[in-house]
Amino acid sequence: MKIPLSAIIGIFIAAPILVIYLESRFSIVKKIGAVLICYGVGLVVGNMDVLPEGADKYQDMIATITIPLALPLILFSISVKSWLKQMRSAVTALITGIISVLSVIIIGYFIFRGSLENIWQVAGMLVGVYTGGTPNLAAMKTALNVSQELYLMTHTYDLIFSGIFLVFILSVGQRVFLWFLPAFNPSGVPDSPEDIQEEENFESYQGIFKKKIFLPLLAALGLSVAILGISYAISLLVPADYSTAAVILLITTFSIALSFVPAIKSIKKTFQLGMYLILIFSLTVASMADISKLSNISFSLFYYVAFAVFGSHIIHIALARIFKVDADTVIISTSALICSPPFVPVVAGALKNREVILTGMFVGIAGYAVGNYLGVIVAYILK
Numbered sequence: 333m334k335i336p337l338s339a340i341i342g343i344f345i346a347a348p349i350l351v352i353y354l355e356s357r358f359s360i361v362k363k364i365g366a367v368l369i370c371y372g373v374g375l376v377v378g379n380m381d382v383l384p385e386g387a388d389k390y391q392d393m394i395a396t397i398t399i400p401l402a403l404p405l406i407l408f409s410i411s412v413k414s415w416l417k418q419m420r421s422a423v424t425a426l427i428t429g430i431i432s433v434l435s436v437i438i439i440g441y442f443i444f445r446g447s448l449e450n451i452w453q454v455a456g457m458l459v460g461v462y463t464g465g466t467p468n469l470a471a472m473k474t475a476l477n478v479s480q481e482l483y484l485m486t487h488t489y490d491l492i493f494s495g496i497f498l499v500f501i502l503s504v505g506q507r508v509f510l511w512f513l514p515a516f517n518p519s520g521v522p523d524s525p526e527d528i529q530e531e532e533n534f535e536s537y538q539g540i541f542k543k544k545i546f547l548p549l550l551a552a553l554g555l556s557v558a559i560l561g562i563s564y565a566i567s568l569l570v571p572a573d574y575s576t577a578a579v580i581l582l583i584t585t586f587s588i589a590l591s592f593v594p595a596i597k598s599i600k601k602t603f604q605l606g607m608y609l610i611l612i613f614s615l616t617v618a619s620m621a622d623i624s625k626l627s628n629i630s631f632s633l634f635y636y637v638a639f640a641v642f643g644s645h646i647i648h649i650a651l652a653r654i655f656k657v658d659a660d661t662v663i664i665s666t667s668a669l670i671c672s673p674p675f676v677p678v679v680a681g682a683l684k685n686r687e688v689i690l691t692g693m694f695v696g697i698a699g700y701a702v703g704n705y706l707g708v709i710v711a712y713i714l715k
Contacts, residue, residue, distance in 0.1 A: 335382045337390065344394060344619075347373055348611035352537055367682045368502040370611045374618025383619070391620050397560070398613040399674040400583055404556040405606030406677050407587035408596055410690055421657050422691040425665035426698055428651040429644075433462045433669065434710065436643035440636050441714050448632040453478045456711025457486050458640045462670055464696075464703025472707045485630055489637040494671050495621065497641055501663060502682040509659035512649050516660035516685060537608075540601050548599045555596070559586045580673050580700070584693050603686060610677050641670060664688040668696030 335343075351369050354361045361369065377383070441455045448454065453476045460468035469490070473483045500508075539545055563582035567575045590596050645666060652662045660683050667679040673696030680689045 335384065337384050337387060340377075340383060340387055341390060341394075343377065344612055344616050347615055348608055351611065352608065356537070365502060365682050366607075366611055367614050367678055368499065370615040371499065371502070371618040374615040375621055377615075378619035378621055388620065391616050394616045395613055395620070398609045398616070399677070400560045400563070400579065401553070401556045402606040402609035402613070402677060403580075403583050403674075404559045404587040404590070405552060405602045405609070406686070406689060407584065408552060408591050408599065409603040410588070410591055410686065418661070418687070418691055421661045422665075422694050424655050424657050425652065425661050425691065426695045428655065428657070429648055429662075429665050429669050429695065430463055430699070430702070430706070432644040432647040432651060433459065433640070434706065435647055437462075437640050437710065438714070440639045440643070443639070444632050444636045448630075448636060450478075450482060451636070452711050452715040453482065454486055454633065454636060455714050456707040457483070458490075458637065459710045460703045460707035461490055462640060462644065463699040463706055464669075464672065468700065468703040468707065472704070472711075475704065475708050476711050485633055486637065489634050490641075491621070493638050493641040497645075497670055498667075498675065498679075501667060501679055505663060506659060506683055509649065509663055512653055513659040513662060514656065516658045516688070518687060537601070537604050540604060545600050549601055549605055552596065552599045552602050553605065555590070559583055559590075562586070580693075581697050584673075584697065588690075606677065607681050610681055613674075614678060644670075660685050660688050661691055664692035665695045668692040669699050672696060673700070 348366070348370055351361070351366045351373075355366050355369075356362075437455050437458050441451055445451050453472075456476050457469055457472040457478065460472035469483075469487060472478065540549070560579075560583065563579050563586065566582055567578040570578045648662060648666055663683060664676060664679055668676050671679075673693055676689055676692030676696060680686055680692065
């Protein structure tokens with residue numbers, strides 16, 4: 333039985349509200365985390381054969397706009413002055429993360445080259461996607477003249493293992509990383525008593541519909557829409573392959589600049605509204621996952637992608653331990669590289685640490701910038 337499209341959209345909007353309510357009432361739900369629960373609900377809905385024909389267009393639309401709208405709301409509440417104290421760790425995490433990805437993909441090339449045709453192209457695509465996300469993967473397809481079949485198979489396996497990695501990070505990842513790495517050290521005392529209160533209550537949605545909170549919050553949402561519109565308009569001036577990276581970079585820049593404006597900084601619950609949009613994104617993206625795509629596996633390619641995802645983490649943890657980078661910074665950095673910047677707020681929400689959001693955006697945007705160059709260079713060296 334197919335559920336009407338209007339009902340599906342209603343589920344995507346209402347289910348996160350129910351999850352937020354349950355998280356505030358039951359400790360077990362809070363322990364699992366709203367993000368992971370929304371992923372689980374979305375995965376069930378997407379694979380029950382209840383979505384009507386044409387639903388994919390609306391799923392893609394919701395997934396595409398929620399992160400760009402959420403990002404300004406989240407960044408409005410960030411203290412950039414405090415984040416600057418983490419700059420050294422952010423740069424170290426970026427460099428060690430890229431070294432980890434390159435090392436594992438090159439090692440994997442020599443392991444699987446006898447059983448995988450055009451593996452040099454795969455290596456280039458994996459470097460691109462794990463330093464800059466899906467936009468760089470698509471760019472590598474064009475730059476390396478990759479066949480449609482090889483591109484789709486690589487993309488599918490990337491989605492599978494990136495999803496497994498994300499579930500790990502959203503559930504027990506922080507505890508596992510803390511076995512090997514130091515805990516995150518907060519950057520310092522917030523700027524004002526109001527910031528202290530906000531820091532203590534940033535997970536609470538209580539009072540969000542009060543007039544004195546709700547009306548300024550609507551204005552903040554309108555400002556997010558304006559930032560998205562302006563960023564998209566400017567991105568039309570750059571080549572299509574770089575448009576997604578340009579939009580994310582512009583949204584981040586405008587949002588950080590506006591976070592210095594006292595009238596915007598003082599708006600309460602912007603972080604919470606941003607996280608609600610993140611939950612809608614999480615549910616929608618999960619509902620687009622098709623488990624049936626696991627059939628017809630190319631095992632060599634399947635193992636190579638798995639080796640790239642999980643092997644890079646092992647090396648990254650080892651390097652981070654040497655350079656004394658904390659667990660949360662490594663987690664947010666690997667998430668930005670493996671899953672791309674739009675997932676940074678998702679992971680930060682699961683870590684319950686918004687101080688690392690700017691670190692994740694910094695690493696992810698830097699990865700966007702260098703990923704295509706590194707992908708082409710590595711591919712042709714290996715060829």
